[in-house]
Amino acid sequence: MWDYSDKVREHFFNPRNAGLLDGANAVGDVGSIKCGDALRLMLKVDPASERILDASFQTFGCGSAIASSSALTEMVKGKTLDEALTVSNQDIADFLDGLPPEKMHCSVMGREALQAAVANYRGEAWQDAHAEGALVCKCFAVDSVLIEDVVRANGLTTVEQVSNYTKAGGGCASCHEGIEEILAKVAAERCTAPTAETKRCEPAPVAASAASPAPTARLTNFQRMRKIEETVESIRPMLQRDHGDIEIVEVDGKNIYVNLKGACQGCMLEASTLNGIQTRLVEELGEFVRLLPASMLGRALS
Amino acid sequence: MTPIYLDNNATTACDPAVVAAMLPYFTEQFGNPSSMHSFGNKVGLAIKGARESVQALLGAEHDSEIIFTSCGTESDSTAILSALRAQPERNQIITTVVEHPAILALCEQLEKDGYVVTRLGVDKRGRLDLDAYRAALGPRTAIVSVMWANNETGTLFPVEAMAELAHAAGAQFHTDAVQAVGKLPMDLKRTQIDMLSLSGHKLHAPKGIGVLYLRRGTRFRPFLRGGHQERGRRAGTENTASIVGLGVAAALAKNAIATENSTVRRLRDRLEAGILAQVSNAFVTGDISNRLPNTSNIAFEFIEGEAILLLLNKLGIAASSGSACTSGSLEPSHVMRAMGIPYTAAHGTTRFSLSRFTTEAEIDRVIAAIPPIIAQLRKISPYWGEQGPLANADESFAPQYS
Known part of the structure; x- marks a missing residue:
């Protein structure tokens, strides 16, 4: 049985705002009957202020789908449409005191229903871009489609790289066989693509397309610092999405000392997170640098 | 309340009589049945009794046709892998699309290893098309594995007739009968079924004990090799308490x-x-x-x-x-x-x-x-x-x- 929080159970057993909504002027229908989840979100929006006066839902789905729908209606009531659109799927999960990794897609469906309803109100077309594959990494809820896309886009060839890019496989490691199968599948596609000249299959360079070409000209000290800062800044949103963060403490020659904050702190993936960022820095700077936790700064000085 | x-069909409660029969084998009857002394001998005799009880439930001709394993899944894997190893000139497995994952996932892996897997479809009532089955059988068929009863719907497959067709093509026949044993009368000696899997916890015995029925004369290659337990066909020290429990459960199930x-x-x-x-x-x-x-x-x-x-x-x-x-x-x-x-x-x-x-x-x-x-x-x-x-x-x- 799923390990549902009390709040999930409460919202499932006593769903708020279930049923049709009289006077609804924004409706979002999302989900997939194939996957067993489908949701209709109905909003009553005040045209003058664009404030959501009332919200209700109808859901075909499991306990967490119904609870996520119920939570969503409670969260958006009273908000303006723009405020409501800032509600992320993580917010929905947090509101319910968390969802099992296999069930995170229920909160994603809630967020999509909201986007679809707002688009419906504004007379815009809403296109859902996400495809979802079978869940491969259960520790971090990473599915096969995401892994495949990342492997393909970045020419990844090892499980370790996949962990650095997607976190998949970085936890209990029991999905490594599944990740290897995806790597083999993508590699086979590359190798069998018929080309006139190449007979032999060359492994694609790692992370070739992700990074801009490494600068060849030597950077000044100031440019180098700026580059390090820009690179780390570009990674921060990714960490923040998972409630983590990073800050640079010191740059000392080849050693860059950083603090991991929030959820990243003490996370079992700390090493692979640092590893992934280090790879990016090496690419950006065109030289080898080492990314170290700030805790090692003291040791280095003393 | x-x-x-x-x-x-997921699992059953242990019958209290099963639990009572097992308890001594956690305490005073701790011996290794392979030992020469009386500690082992008594346990060995208890296992013999359990084997005969399972033999009676299945209607097997010989008690040596009963091999104790750790679960239904182990029995399934043993049966299919044995058939492939014992008949290297045959490379095809015939099964159905509605089998338990214990069969389906194994077949998927074997397919990646190069074996040919034919999966028979079902109609809207879950019935097999026997003509499609006949057409699929051939000189390269190593084994046919078809469940006796479906775990989700309870639908029964005509395994006895299918075993005869398999033999006519020179193939071995295995049935995953974990849902059927104890619910249907069985008399395996009057059938041509070569191998059958059963699982203790589906018939009020504990979890962690299973059986592979292996018809005498069926070419066999062990899954686990090591000691001479189960006549060398399944090495590893016997799960004595659970085997005794399964013996009692089998007798109760027969009644x-x-x-x-x-x-x-x-x-x-x-x-x-x-x-x-x-x-x-x-x-x-x-x-x-x-x-x-x-x-x-x-x-x-x-x-x-x-x-x-x-x-x-x-x-x-x-x-x-x-x-x-x-x-x-x-x-x-x-x-x-x-x-x-x-x-x-x-x-x-x-x-x-x-x-x-x-x-x-x-x-x-x-x-x-x-x-x-x-x-x-x-x-x-x-x-x-x-x-x-x-x-x-x-x-x-x-x-x-x-």
Whole structure:
């Protein structure tokens, strides 16, 4: 049985705002009957202020789908449409005191229903871009489609790289066989693509397309610092999405000392997170640098 | 409120007599049956008794045809891998699309290793097409593995006739009978079945004990090699307490087969009729006239199974579902999909599986509990209107999704 929080159970057993909504002027229908989840979100929006006066839902789905729908209606009531659109799927999960990794897609469906309803109100077309594959990494809820896309886009060839890019496989490691199968599948596609000249299959360079070409000209000290800062800044949103963060403490020659904050702190993936960022820095700077936790700064000085 | 357990196809409660028989083998009867001294000898004799009891339940000709394993899955893997290794000139496996994952996942892996896997489809009642089976058999067929009874619907397959056809093609025949043993009378010596898997915990023995029936003369290669236990066909020190427990459970099951096919069947039919009389847009899945006496699988349209189970569980009623969500996978049960059950119904399939311990009072409580639960969930379903399902439900509500 799923390990549902009390709040999930409460919202499932006593769903708020279930049923049709009289006077609804924004409706979002999302989900997939194939996957067993489908949701209709109905909003009553005040045209003058664009404030959501009332919200209700109808859901075909499991306990967490119904609870996520119920939570969503409670969260958006009273908000303006723009405020409501800032509600992320993580917010929905947090509101319910968390969802099992296999069930995170229920909160994603809630967020999509909201986007679809707002688009419906504004007379815009809403296109859902996400495809979802079978869940491969259960520790971090990473599915096969995401892994495949990342492997393909970045020419990844090892499980370790996949962990650095997607976190998949970085936890209990029991999905490594599944990740290897995806790597083999993508590699086979590359190798069998018929080309006139190449007979032999060359492994694609790692992370070739992700990074801009490494600068060849030597950077000044100031440019180098700026580059390090820009690179780390570009990674921060990714960490923040998972409630983590990073800050640079010191740059000392080849050693860059950083603090991991929030959820990243003490996370079992700390090493692979640092590893992934280090790879990016090496690419950006065109030289080898080492990314170290700030805790090692003291040791280095003393 | 005492809980009601109607999930006996998932696992069963250990019979108290089984537990009582096992206890001494955790304490004073701790000997290794392979030992020469009396500590071992007594345990060895107890295992012999258990083997004979399983032999009697299956109707096997010899007690040496009974090999104790750790579970049904081990028995399945042993059977299929043995057939492939013992007949290297044959590379094809024939099975069905509705097998248990213990067979399907293994076959998927073997396919990656280069073996040819033929999966027989089923019709909307879950029945096999025997002509397709005949056509699939050939000189390269190493083994046919077909379940005796389906775990989700209870549908029975004609394994005895299929074994004869397999032999005519020179192939070995294995059946995963974990759901059938103890519910159907069996007399394996009068069949041509070469190998059969059973699992203790499906018939009121503990978990962690299984059996592979291996017909004398069937070419065999062990899965686990090592010591001489089980005549060298399954190495590893015996799980003595569980083997003794399984022996007792097998004897009890043999006596209870009549009860399964009278009392249990009547209660199952009462449950089914009671629910269907009150709930619209619901139907029984599988081959209704040819299935296990204890199993009922009902599809409740336009609602989802996990939600049904959670509400049932709140009332102390345990059942299971073929919905995607209960397994954490993305698709509903492969058995329901193979029968062409539409997604709007497949996700709402709910399996009730009874045992000889199920009472009439329990069944009546479940009959009373179901209708309000279904109504409650349909009330919030986007496919359901005031009066019932929306006309053209699939078109009236067609959510966007890539």
